[in-house]
Structures are given as structure tokens and as C-alpha cells.
Amino acid sequence: xxxxxxxxxxxxxxxxxxxxxxxxxxxxxxxxxxxxxxxxxxxxxxxxxxxxxxxxxxxxxxxxxxxxxxxxxxxxxxxxxxxxxxxxxxxxxxxxxxxxxxxxxxxxxxxxxxxxxxxxxxxxxxxxxxxxxxxxxxxxxxxxxxxxxxxxxxxxxxxxxxxxxxxxxxxxxxxxxxxxxxxxxxxxxxxxxxxxxxxxxxxxxxxxxxxxxxxxxxxxxxxxxxxxxxxxxxxxxxxxxxxxxxxxxxxxxxxxxxxxxxxxxxxxxxxxxxxxxxxxxxxxxxxxxxxxxxxxxxxx
Amino acid sequence: xxxxxxxxxxxxxxxxxxxxxxxxxxxxxxxxxxxxxxxxxxxxxxxxxxxxxxxxxxxxxxxxxxxxxxxxxxxxxxxxxxxxxxxxxxxxxxxxxxxxxxxxxxxxxxxxxxxxxxxxxxxxxxxxxxxxxxxxxxxxxxxxxxxxxxxxxxxxxxxxxxxxxxxxxxxxxxxxxxxxxxxxxxxxxxxxxxxxxxxxxxxxxxxxxxxxxxxxxxxxxxxxxx
Numbered sequence: 001x002x003x004x005x006x007x008x009x010x011x012x013x014x015x016x017x018x019x020x021x022x023x024x025x026x027x028x029x030x031x032x033x034x035x036x037x038x039x040x041x042x043x044x045x046x047x048x049x050x051x052x053x054x055x056x057x058x059x060x061x062x063x064x065x066x067x068x069x070x071x072x073x074x075x076x077x078x079x080x081x082x083x084x085x086x087x088x089x090x091x092x093x094x095x096x097x098x099x100x101x102x103x104x105x106x107x108x109x110x111x112x113x114x115x116x117x118x119x120x121x122x123x124x125x126x127x128x129x130x131x132x133x134x135x136x137x138x139x140x141x142x143x144x145x146x147x148x149x150x151x152x153x154x155x156x157x158x159x160x161x162x163x164x165x166x167x168x169x170x171x172x173x174x175x176x177x178x179x180x181x182x183x184x185x186x187x188x189x190x191x192x193x194x195x196x197x198x199x200x201x202x203x204x205x206x207x208x209x210x211x212x213x214x215x216x217x218x219x220x221x222x223x224x225x226x227x228x229x230x231x232x233x234x235x236x237x238x239x240x241x242x243x244x245x246x247x248x249x250x251x252x253x254x255x256x257x258x259x260x261x262x263x264x265x266x267x268x269x270x271x272x273x274x275x276x277x278x279x280x281x282x283x284x285x286x287x288x289x290x291x292x293x294x295x296x297x298x299x300x
Numbered sequence: 301x302x303x304x305x306x307x308x309x310x311x312x313x314x315x316x317x318x319x320x321x322x323x324x325x326x327x328x329x330x331x332x333x334x335x336x337x338x339x340x341x342x343x344x345x346x347x348x349x350x351x352x353x354x355x356x357x358x359x360x361x362x363x364x365x366x367x368x369x370x371x372x373x374x375x376x377x378x379x380x381x382x383x384x385x386x387x388x389x390x391x392x393x394x395x396x397x398x399x400x401x402x403x404x405x406x407x408x409x410x411x412x413x414x415x416x417x418x419x420x421x422x423x424x425x426x427x428x429x430x431x432x433x434x435x436x437x438x439x440x441x442x443x444x445x446x447x448x449x450x451x452x453x454x455x456x457x458x459x460x461x462x463x464x465x466x467x468x469x470x471x472x473x474x475x476x477x478x479x480x481x482x483x484x485x486x487x488x489x490x491x492x493x494x495x496x497x498x499x500x501x502x503x504x505x506x507x508x509x510x511x512x513x514x515x516x517x518x519x520x521x522x523x524x525x526x
């Protein structure tokens with residue numbers, strides 16, 4: 001209780017008017033950049049993870065059946081119809097739908113250009129299978145059993161592709177976290193160096209305050225508050241710039257029709273944009289306090 | 301009320317600059333602290349205003365044992381001591397009002413009341429028209445008065461002054477001594493370190509004389525002369 005009371009009395013303690021320090025302006029600018037980078041990285045990592053969950057959600061419970069071209073025997077269309085009829089009778093399958101020519105044209109557009117599909121190309125038929133539940137480990141074997149009378153087919157549950165993407169995303173996310181820690185550490189190192197330089201530069205004042213009866217807590221608070229305000233100013237601006245940047249990137253992803261819905265919507269990640277400056281301020285306060293107190297202990 | 305007993309002081313691993321200092325300052329007393337340059341006057345003052353702790357011996361101030369007192373208790377004790385430094389130690393980035401208010405702010409007194417008190421004192425000592433001025437534009441005498449105002453603003457029980465008459469002419473020096481006398485009459489214990497023999501003889505207060513780190517004379521001159 002006493003500690004809480006003394007903290008609040010310190011919080012409203014008078015400013016002992018430290019000498020104005022020009023390097024503070026630069027620190028604010030550095031904080032803008034560091035908080036912006038940290039916020040973007042954390043928000044980006046979060047969006048990446050969220051995006052992967054969304055893709056997995058889209059692809060889980062879905063299997064693509066390819067009816068491949070073969071010389072002689074039944075045509076692709078006949079085999080596709082047979083496969084659809086077999087699948088519709090099977091249990092655990094919610095929906096079976098053949099990808100129509102228009103959709104195929106859209107899928108192959110990057111390679112074949114716009115227009116109808118050419119008849120002389122051995123293009124396979126694609127059948128989209130939606131399962132009642134999620135994809136199970138043995139589903140491909142079960143489907144192969146059902147479709148054993150349909151030759152030249154290929155089943156794909158997107159597992160391999162997702163596995164690779166998962167690894168890449170995991171790697172990127174951990175890299176982002178690592179960079180956020182590195183950036184935060186760099187910011188705090190700058191705070192530590194600046195507090196040390198500040199205390200050294202204003203040592204005459206510090207010693208005088210000490211001699212007129214100021215407590216270590218009050219003297220230290222002057223520097224802590226100074227650092228916290230600089231960090232808050234830089235942090236809020238940095239976070240705001242990061243929010244604008246993320247919004248622009250999100251807009252461009254959406255515009256580029258890379259995805260139906262951009263996974264990086266900064267509004268969804270607002271806690272990151274709000275909390276990051278706060279985290280920086282708290283850490284700056286703690287660093288300034290630790291450095292300052294250690295220096296003040298040198299005084300008798 | 302202030303008692304030194306066999307006090308020694310050395311800086312780091314250097315030689316002892318104060319040796320076996322023993323004396324007592326009664327409440328409301330007035331002393332001059334004399335001695336040649338380098339004799340140890342400033343070191344003794346530093347012990348008195350708690351800028352150092354002794355290497356050995358006992359110091360008791362206002363009923364507290366300074367040697368064994370925890371560090372966090374010292375600020376409270378320091379607030380009972382006012383110091384006029386030889387070089388004034390005014391902070392040039394603060395104005396006169398803020399400089400004098402420092403001890404009040406440091407002791408956490410309400411800002412409004414503190415400022416009113418400071419303003420009143422500064423008007424009383426004739427600095428009412430320079431409240432917002434920075435120390436750099438003040439004359440030596442004015443700076444000295446600001447330093448004295450800062451030392452007494454907290455109504456200290458012990459007032460220490462290091463060569464307060466060193467940078468001023470005799471008239472101002474005399475006025476300063478009268479001011480210190482006035483404060484002494486109000487109950488403040490005063491110790492003034494000085495070389496000014498004329499002043500010492502004029503005011504005829506007891507003095508502490510230091511020679512090569514030893515307190516060699518404690519009896520006032522005027523008593524021994526009579």
C-alpha cells in the first residue's frame with residue numbers, strides 16, 4: 001500500500017526542470033522508426049499466421065480429383081461423370097462439383113491466355129470434393145478404393161503444399177518475432193546510453209538536488225519521465241505511421257486480387273498498434289530507472 | 301546537537317585530510333570555520349552537509365548517527381542543512397525563482413505555496429525584480445543572495461556557508477554577516493568558513509580552526525584575548 005502511494009506521489013511530483021537536451025528530438029525520431037518497424041513486423045507476422053489459418057480453413061475438408069488424359073478408353077468426360085456418380089453415393093461426402101470450363105479457363109489463363117480452352121490440349125478435368133468433416137489421414141486411400149473403377153485419376157488433399165507453406169510461414173513469423181525483440185533491445189540500449197549521457201551531462205544539477213535533500217526516486221523520476229515522454233511521442237507517431245503503411249499494403253493486396261480478402265487488415269490487429277508504444281514506454285521507464293538508480297547509488 | 305567524535309576522512313585510498321576531529325555545535329550557536337587553503341575546511345563542510353561520510357569516527361546530527369544511518373534516510377537529514385557554496389552552484393538554465401525553489405520542490409512541498417514563499421523571500425532580500433532572470437545576467441552580489449535564499453528557504457536547522465564574503469566588497473560582506481546573525485537569532489545554527497580575519501574579529505564569535513587536517517583551536521579568539 002505504501003509503495004503504491006509513494007508511486008503515485010512520485011507520478012505527480014514536481015518537475016525539477018532538467019536542462020533541455022537537443023538529443024531528445026533525435027531520440028523521438030529514432031523511436032518513431034523503431035516502433036514503426038516493430039509494429040509492422042508484429043502485425044505482419046500476426047496477419048501471416050491468420051492468413052495461413054484462413055487458407056487451411058478454406059482447404060481443410062476439400063480434396064481435388066484430377067481425371068487425367070489417357071490414350072484410348074473412356075473419354076475424360078465419361079470418366080468424370082462416373083467418378084461424380086460414385087462419389088455422390090459414398091458416405092462422408094458433402095458435395096461433389098466439377099470445375100466448369102469457365103473456371104478452368106480462369107485457372108489456366110496465366111499460361112494459355114484469355115479465351116476458350118483449346119480442344120487439342122490434354123487438359124484434365126478437375127472435380128472439387130467437399131467432405132462432411134475435416135480431411136482425415138486415410139481419406140485419400142478411402143477415395144481411391146471408391147474410385148478404383150475409374151482409371152487415370154489423381155487425388156490431392158493439398159497437404160504437401162500446405163506443409164511447405166506452413167514451414168515458410170513459421171520461419172517468417174519467428175524471424176519477425178526475433179526482429180521485434182532485436183528492435184526493442186536496440187531501442188532500450190539507446191535509452192540506456194542516452195540516460196547515462198544525460199545524467200553525466202547534468203551531474204552538477206543531480207549532485208545539487210542530492211545535496212538539497214532530493215531522494216534518489218525523485219531525481220531518477222526526472223529522467224524516467226523525460227525518457228517516457230520522448231518514447232511515448234515517438235511510439236504513438238511510429239505506431240500511427242505503421243497503421244497507415246499496413247493499411248496501404250492491405251489495400252494493394254486487395255487491389256491486386258491476390259486474395260479475395262486481404263489477411264493484413266490493420267483494424268483487426270489494433271491491439272498491436274495500441275500496445276506496442278505502451279510496451280516501449282514501460283520498457284524505457286524501467287531501463288531509465290535502473291540506469292539512473294545505479295548511477296545515483298555512487299553518490300553518498 | 302551536532303557532535304563529531306574522532307572523525308577522520310580520506311578520499312579513496314589517499315591520505316587522511318581530516319584527522320581526529322572532535323567538537324560539538326550547540327543548537328543556535330554561531331561559529332566561524334577558519335584555516336589556510338587546503339587545511340581541510342571544505343572537507344569538514346562536506347561532512348557537515350552530508351556530501352561525504354567519514355572514514356572513521358562518529359558523527360551525530362540532530363540526534364541521528366550519520367555513520368550508521370541507512371542511505372535512504374539521508375535526504376531527510378540533508379533537508380535540515382542549508383548550504384551556501386563558495387561558487388554558488390546556481391543552475392543557469394533555471395531562473396532565480398526556480399533556483400531558490402529547488403529545495404522546496406525536492407522536499408515535495410505543494411508547488412503553489414512553495415512559489416509564494418520563494419517569491420516573498422526574494423522580495424525581502426531585494427531580488428523581487430529579477431525573479432524570472434537567469435543567474436548568468438545577475439551581478440556577483442545578486443547571485444550570492446540567490447544562493448543564500450536557496451540555502452535558507454527550507455528553514456534549515458544548520459546553515460553552512462563556504463567563503464560567503466569571498467567575492468563581495470566589505471559593505472556587502474557586512475550585510476551578509478548581519479543576515480546570518482539574524483537567521484542565527486531565529487534559532488538556526490550557523491557555521492561560516494572564511495579567511496576574512498577582519499570579519500571574524502568584528503563579530504567575535506567562536507571559531508573552529510583547522511590546520512593540516514587537525515582541529516587545533518576551538519576556543520574563540522576574543523575569549524582567549526580577554
